[in-house]
Amino acid sequence: QAKARVQQARVPHLPSMSFFRFAARGRSPQLLAGVAAASIGTQDVARRLQHGTSDHQLRWPAVLPAVSTVNCAGPSAQQPLGPNDGSAWGPLLTSAAVAAAALGASFLAGSRLGRESDGVAKEDAQRLKKLLREGRLLHPLGPAGRSSFTDLAQALSFCCGLVPEQVVREDAARALADEIGGEKRRHIVFVLCDGMGSQVIEQHLQPNSFLRKHNDPNRLVAVFPATTPAALTTLATGVWPGQHGQPGWELRDQKGCEFPSKCNPPVQLTCLNPKVMDKRSNRPASELGFTDEDVFVKAPWSASGRSSRRMRYINAYNGTGFTNWYQGPHAEHSKSIPETAQETLGTPEGSAAAVEYFRRAVDEVLRGVAEAEKGGFTSYHYVYTAHPDKHMHALGVEHPEVGRVMQGLDAELARLAAGLSGGDVAMVVTADHGHVTVKPSNMVTLPEELLECLEYANIGVHGKGRHAYFHCRSGRSNDFEERWGKTQRLRDSFLLLTIEDAAAQGLFGPDAPVPAVRPRMGDFVALSLGADTLVSPEEAQKWRDGPQAQCQGGHGSLLPAELEIPFVLCKPGKK
Secondary structure (H helix, E strand, O other): OHHHHHHHOOOOOHHHHHHHHHHHHHHOHHHHHHHHHHHHHHHHHHHHHHOOOOHHHOOHHHHOOOOOEEEOOOOOOEEEOOOOOOOOHHHHHHHHHHHHHHHHHHHHOOOOOOOOOOOHHHHHHHHHHHHHHHOOOOOOOOOOOOEEHHHHHHHHHHHOOOOOOOOOOHHHHHHHHHHHOHHHOOEEEEEEEOOOOHHHHHHHOOOOOHHHHHEOOOOEEOOOOOOHHHHHHHHHHOOOOOOOOOOOOOEEEOOOOOEOOEOOOOEEEEOOOOOOEEOOOOEEHHHHOOOHHHHHOOOOHHHOOOOOOEEEEEEOOOOOHHHHHHHHHHHHHOEEOOOOOHHHOOOHHHHHHHHHHHHHHHHHHHHHHHHHHHHOOOEEEEEEEOOOHHHHHHHOOOOHHHHHHHHHHHHHHHHHHHHHOOOOEEEEEEOOOOOEEEOHHHEEOOOHHHHOOEEEEEOOOOOHHHEEEEEEOOOOHHHHHHHHHOOHHHHHHEEEEEHHHHHHOOOOOOOOOOOOOHHHHOOEEEEEOOOOEEOOHHHHHHHHHOOOOOOEEEOOOOOHHHHEEOOEEEOOOOO
């Protein structure tokens, strides 16, 4: 609320801030204290300014309700001050009071003064609201009748008898947990197929396929940004991306303050690697002083207590820094499967291998549930596959090999459901996000006049460029915004929002980003409105302008194709 007021406020007499320098020299501590007390009138000052009232028209009691006299080194030691007292301090102190009120509200809101936009970003914040109302974009909090991926993550923790570090929208999560079966359900199987959005299912599978028959396409929405690190960290912690430490890839941060002659450069944190890495130096983040608490901010819900369930993790990435972090004491029950080689993508060999490796995961689940039932204990199995995402990134959504992967996954999921149908087992199938095809003509580079305003442009064809984070050079935010507004391709294809406006609209979750996460988002975020995606010069040379130009797949923005994810629930008594 304070931030919204500051965005509307105007302080016409900022040159009179020399008043603060006068007071700060120690010549008038009471005067400085009086202006600090003026922040009591912040709400009324901002309200009046919002309605066009100049600071000279403000009634004195509204601005300084706690100050009747102020000690200053003027003609007399005690001067009653007011707009009509004939003193030169009257209008000066009025302006200073308004400035103090605005500054106080700004700092309370946790933002930097001057980043409240009245230009392109403010217009685009209104455009976002309109596009959400029209359904051209989806909100990650979930429209009426839909659950969010975060609700599902919390529901799974409740089903395991555990509670995330921070619970938001608990009623929705509890209702979803009850639908799955809660702690009373003997066995829960959770399958996440990376990138398998509901529109991908519709495009590649027949109406009588297992996934088409069992999916509720209007039930679940992904988190924003619609990327794997944001979603999988939400799944691990049960909290929104604005609260955990991984709202995207290659996030710029810095460990502590840098001093003259002491090198402490920024890093680009990426969690989905064999180790949590700084991609800038290509060194493990731990070597640069970053702990798991620094990187992820929130603890995984699997470490919040003891679960009565035996928890098994089946994927190709067990033993990495990320999986070791979220599995914690349950890592001993993990089971690794092979992963498809990158060079085989786009060939029948690649799609066949992806399906074969997923078949092994299905066999492990069936074996694990049978062992748990025989041993008399309950279980939670979590299966992750990087497909069809891996194929779509390399080939685009429409490629025939993507269809072969989807058909194979569908058949194996049908086999898994059939094998579990005889017991007290609930199987949930979903994805972390959907996908869009990015053609060479959709790959957009930033003009040089924008790049010179930036310290870091977190962009890329496979996802980052669809929710681009921009870190501006000090003092260049306004230049960046103004120049963006003059670039027609960018205005037509993207929304440029300040991080504060994006957070105020709930894109990162119901609550504002926490201080540990906020710096990683920069100053602005650009949301793609279609297939256009911001790419680096190297990517443009490789996939747009070079001899090997070809389609790629991307995700990360708010299009229905990216945020609509499946919700398949198979349980006893449900056909």
